[in-house]
Amino acid sequence: VTTSPAPTLPLTTSDALFTRAKNHIPGGVNSPVRAFRAVGGHPVFMQSAKGAWLTDVDGNRYLDFINSWGPMILGHAPDLVLNAVQQAVQGSLSFGAPTRREVEMAELIKQMVPSIEKVRLVNSGTEATMSAIRVARGFTGRDKIIKFEGCYHGHGDSFLIAAGSGALTLGAPDSPGVTQGVAQDTLTVPYNNLAAVEQIIAANEGQVAALILEPVVGNMGLVAPQEGYLQGLRELCTQHGIVLIFDEVMTGFRLARGGAQELYGITPDLTTLGKIIGGGMPVGAYGGRQDIMDNVAPAGKVYQAGTLSGNPIATAAGIAQLSYLNEHPEIYDELNRITTRIADGTRQICAELGLNYTVNQVGSMFSVFFTSQPVTDLDSAKASDTEAFGRYFRAMLHRGIYLAPAQYEALFVSTAITDELVDHYLTACRESMKEAHG
Numbered sequence: 269v270t271t272s273p274a275p276t277l278p279l280t281t282s283d284a285l286f287t288r289a290k291n292h293i294p295g296g297v298n299s300p301v302r303a304f305r306a307v308g309g310h311p312v313f314m315q316s317a318k319g320a321w322l323t324d325v326d327g328n329r330y331l332d333f334i335n336s337w338g339p340m341i342l343g344h345a346p347d348l349v350l351n352a353v354q355q356a357v358q359g360s361l362s363f364g365a366p367t368r369r370e371v372e373m374a375e376l377i378k379q380m381v382p383s384i385e386k387v388r389l390v391n392s393g394t395e396a397t398m399s400a401i402r403v404a405r406g407f408t409g410r411d412k413i414i415k416f417e418g419c420y421h422g423h424g425d426s427f428l429i430a431a432g433s434g435a436l437t438l439g440a441p442d443s444p445g446v447t448q449g450v451a452q453d454t455l456t457v458p459y460n461n462l463a464a465v466e467q468i469i470a471a472n473e474g475q476v477a478a479l480i481l482e483p484v485v486g487n488m489g490l491v492a493p494q495e496g497y498l499q500g501l502r503e504l505c506t507q508h509g510i511v512l513i514f515d516e517v518m519t520g521f522r523l524a525r526g527g528a529q530e531l532y533g534i535t536p537d538l539t540t541l542g543k544i545i546g547g548g549m550p551v552g553a554y555g556g557r558q559d560i561m562d563n564v565a566p567a568g569k570v571y572q573a574g575t576l577s578g579n580p581i582a583t584a585a586g587i588a589q590l591s592y593l594n595e596h597p598e599i600y601d602e603l604n605r606i607t608t609r610i611a612d613g614t615r616q617i618c619a620e621l622g623l624n625y626t627v628n629q630v631g632s633m634f635s636v637f638f639t640s641q642p643v644t645d646l647d648s649a650k651a652s653d654t655e656a657f658g659r660y661f662r663a664m665l666h667r668g669i670y671l672a673p674a675q676y677e678a679l680f681v682s683t684a685i686t687d688e689l690v691d692h693y694l695t696a697c698r699e700s701m702k703e704a705h706g
C-alpha cells in the first residue's frame with residue numbers, strides 16, 4: 269500500500285510546556301489520559317477553540333472529535349453559551365447561597381429527563397456517582413453495589429475496581445489506595461451478560477443497594493447494550509429491591525434529549541449527569557425518584573454538600589446549552605446522520621484495506637476498534653491491536669484530526685461537523701489507516 273506521509277507538525281511550544289509541566293504536575297497533566305501514554309508522543313497543549321476546530325499553542329489546527337470528552341455537543345465556544353456566561357459574570361462568581369438559576373436548571377433537567385423527580389447539582393460526574401451510590405445505600409440500608417467491567421464512573425474509591433477509561437488504558441483498573449474494605453463492597457460483572465448479574469445478585473441476596481452502569485458504554489470504547497439487556501437489568505433490580513442507576517454523564521442530552529433512557533425506553537431509579545449539563549463548565553447532577561432523593565440532606569439524613577455547587581457561572585452555561593437542546597430536538601437526527609456517515613465511511617475504508625475493523629456507533633458517539641471481532645464487552649474490546657491504534661492516532665494527529673489518545677475511549681461528534689468536514693475526516697482516515705499498516 270502507498271500513502272502520502274503526514275506532515276510533521278511543529279510542536280515545539282507544546283513540547284517545552286510538557287517538559288515544564290512534568291516538573292510540577294504528576295505526569296505533566298491534570299487528568300491521566302491527556303498524557304498520550306497509550307499512543308506515544310507528547311500531549312498537545314491547546315490555546316483556543318471555536319466550532320469544530322482546536323488551535324494549539326504552536327498555531328496548529330485540529331478537527332476535534334473529543335469535544336472536551338463530551339460536553340461540547342454544539343462545538344466549541346457557541347455564542348449562546350459565551351453570552352450567557354458573560355452576562356452571569358457581571359453578577360459575581362459565587363455566593364454560597366441559593367440562586368434563581370439553580371431552580372431553572374432543576375426545572376429544565378426534570379423536563380428533559382422525566383425519570384428525574386428531584387435533582388441535586390454537584391461539580392463533576394465523579395461527585396454525582398459517588399453521591400448517587402451513597403443515597404442508594406442510605407435508602408436501602410444495604411452496602412454492596414454492582415458495577416460492570418470496563419465501565420467508568422469517575423474516580424470515587426468504590427468505582428476504581430475493574431474501571432474503564434484512563435484507569436484501563438494505564439493498566440491499573442484496580443487502583444492502589446482503594447482499601448480492601450471499600451473494594452469488597454463493589455461486585456463486578458461483565459457487560460451485556462444478564463446471567464452473570466442474576467448469579468451475583470443470588471449470591472448476595474438482600475445485600476445489594478445499587479446497580480450502576482453506563483447504559484451505552486463510552487469508557488471501554490463505545491459498546492452498545494444488546495437487545496433486551498437494559499430491560500432485563502430493570503426487571504432484576506425491581507424484583508430484588510436494588511436501585512438502578514444509569515450513569516448518563518456521557519450519554520445524557522447526547523444520545524437523545526432525554527439521554528439513553530429515552531432512546532431505549534427504560535426508566536432508571538436514579539440518573540447521574542455531567543459533561544453536557546455544564547456546557548464546558550464544571551457541573552454534575554444526580555437525581556431520580558422522589559422517595560429516594562428525599563433522603564438527601566437537608567430533606568433527609570444522607571449527607572452531601574458543596575461550596576461551589578449550583579455555581580452561577582456554571583449554571584448559566586448549562587441552562588444556555590440545555591435550553592438550546594431542549595428547543596432543537598431535530599439536532600439529534602442530524603448528529604446521528606453525520607456520525608453514521610463517519611462510521612460507515614470508516615468501515616468502508618477498513619474493508620477496502622482488508623482490515624475489517626469493528627466500528628461501533630450509537631447516535632453521535634463512535635469507536636473504531638482495531639479488531640475484526642464484534643465488541644460487546646471488555647474482553648472483546650481488549651482484542652484490539654493497541655499498537656496499530658497508536659500509529660493510526662499519531663498519523664491522524666499530524667493530519668490535523670484530534671482523536672481520543674487511547675483505544676478504550678469513545679469519540680464525540682458535535683453539531684459543528686458538516687458533511688464537508690466528514691469528507692475531510694475520511695480522507696485523513698484513509699491515509700492514516702494505510703500509514704499505520706504500511
Ligand code: PLP
Pocket residue numbers: 337392393394395397420421422423433482486487515516517518542543552
Ligand atoms: N461517569 C462517566 C460515564 C464518565 O464518562 C465520567 C467521565 O468521563 C464520569 C462519570 C466522571 O465524570 P468527571 O470526569 O466529570 O468526574
